[in-house]
Amino acid sequence: MAAAAGVSITTVSDALNGKGRLPDATRRHVREVAERLGYRPSAAARTLRTGKSGLIGLTVTTYGDEPFTFTEFAYFAEMARAATSAALARGYALVILPATSRHDVWSNVALDGTVVIDPSDQDPVVSELVRQGLPVVSDGRPVGQLPVTAWVDNDHEAAVLGILDHLSAAGARRIGLLTGTTTDTYTRLSTEAYLRWCRHVDQDPVYETYPAHDPCAGAVAADRLLARPDRPDAVYGLFDPNGTDLLAAARRYGLRVPDDLLLVCCSESTVYANTEPPMTTLSLKPRRIGTAVIQLLIDAIEGIDGDRPVEQVIPTELIVRTSSQRRPPRTTVSPPRTPNDTT
């Protein structure tokens, strides 16, 4: 390449990187030749020399054998999408690296930093990365002494309390919870908030748990919850598929939603806008989380002391639809007791 342009390697390097003090003519010439030859600088050599790869790891804590968490998948997908965009905009690319990955894969890729989704208490991967001096930003506040560089999370407790208040205001007398058996922070904080609220308002907790990674178990748990003698008149489901599962269970028991049963679930899916009836959902705003996580990480990588706080709480959004409103909203004049359509 250098020979082809009749200049030295240094000049080529400087010309392509806009670094040295070369006249524009030389710069242009080198670039033209490079273009003509289809020359691309070797990423490997550049990484070796500079110590920066432009690669960011994206790790998902796994339950079961699947490489990604099933239940959080819509969430994860949205979050990853936003993260990819944000990283790309700053010249970085994302590498998908499940936490179960054997060490050899991890050490085979030169990372500048890592995003960890929902790290567990003593996550060995995180400790290892931090020990290597790599910045690690987590989605989900770290538990225990996990030494992450920064984190972004929702205020899960406030979100749950908001939903419970919303359901109460809509007339719910006994609110049930559909939750998971896993011990991740999201599940734990949400469940604890629910139990605390129950103590506070003096209601007996009514909840069912199931392994959140198993979609079938969710349907069974939803059924179990509605089959209880102390059947709740409102239910909040912590996981994405809970909404359709609860709707199906309600139909089986002849319960009308929202007349006999108020429903809310946590989901990023748009299908709940068109269910019968449309379902109230809690959005965790994965796009904002993904973007925030990447900005924090790249700031750390590039040593930018951004004025961003290293612990960010992203507000959730409750999208209120028919399933949680005892009195359906009216836009115009509509006959009483008729669930109106989605317009």
Place this chain on the structure above:
Amino acid sequence: MAAAAGVSITTVSDALNGKGRLPDATRRHVREVAERLGYRPSAAARTLRTGKSGLIGLTVTTYGDEPFTFTEFAYFAEMARAATSAALARGYALVILPATSRHDVWSNVALDGTVVIDPSDQDPVVSELVRQGLPVVSDGRPVGQLPVTAWVDNDHEAAVLGILDHLSAAGARRIGLLTGTTTDTYTRLSTEAYLRWCRHVDQDPVYETYPAHDPCAGAVAADRLLARPDRPDAVYGLFDPNGTDLLAAARRYGLRVPDDLLLVCCSESTVYANTEPPMTTLSLKPRRIGTAVIQLLIDAIEGIDGDRPVEQVIPTELIVRTSSQRRPPRTTVSPPRTPNDTT
């Protein structure tokens, strides 16, 4: 590191890679020291030396500004998940690289090969990669002269014909199609198959198109289709959200499903098992496709002349549910002319 263990660099390399002819004692000793020091060989240097990075690019053709295709998202997510697993099992990691990505990001990462989802006709990224001598495997058969190493796809024409026949058998007299305005292969082949079938059975085509990346446009198009004077009595929707959109539109027009309107849509989502009524869906089997694509690519990277064909057609699966059966399925004694259920 070499000094710390009191041996040469070569011995360290050999010991950690299991390469040379060293006595087990030395090997063990080196590994212990490495462990104690937390030493990890530099991925960058290894890549530079060996020319292999263990990284595979994953590219999604984009419509609009979003880095991923919205409409195919459930499909993409499943496919990417399977691909990640398969790659990991063979020691590779996936790098997410949208096709709109600026050149600088592409050339900043050393790839061993690339998976391209739904490449467009003259995809410049593909040509560039191939020119660099990198293997490229596409999900979706390449159109035009696109020089991919191998490809995997469904038989979209057969799938559409199968659905049309299924709907006919269920009693449909005029079958409509909800399709996209984009020119990707999936949309084009499916639409063409529909039009050909219409000519064949002498039915006037009844279809609406919309930009598939816009979820709102889909609901509008579904409404438009059912509002037509020549309203179809059965509809196949090519994209994932079409099912719920069509159900909602049917409710607005007071059409009972499946009594007045038979519905099928192409989706990987499990929500359709619990809609009212449950919806018949076509699965493109993204898990199998993702796995197959990765196997082909890694075989090509490692120069393995696998006995796998380089052009693979993965069968689709029609999951028949209530929405496409005029007579709801009976588990016990069933009347004649009833299409049987999926069991």
Place this chain on the structure above:
DNA sequence: CATTCCTATGATGGGCGCACGGCACTTCGG
């Protein structure tokens, strides 16, 4: 017992392709 040869075990050196610090060469103006 001396010599040769062989094998087991590691060490040496080269170079992958680039980026960066510093040096060398030119060309002026003073």
Place this chain on the structure above:
DNA sequence: CCGAAGTGCCGTGCGCCCATCATAGGAATG
């Protein structure tokens, strides 16, 4: 004739893998 500014190149080293070479200890041979 000298200094300074303007251009461009050289040398070095990032950390690793691989082909080659060196050393020692033993086995085989005369």
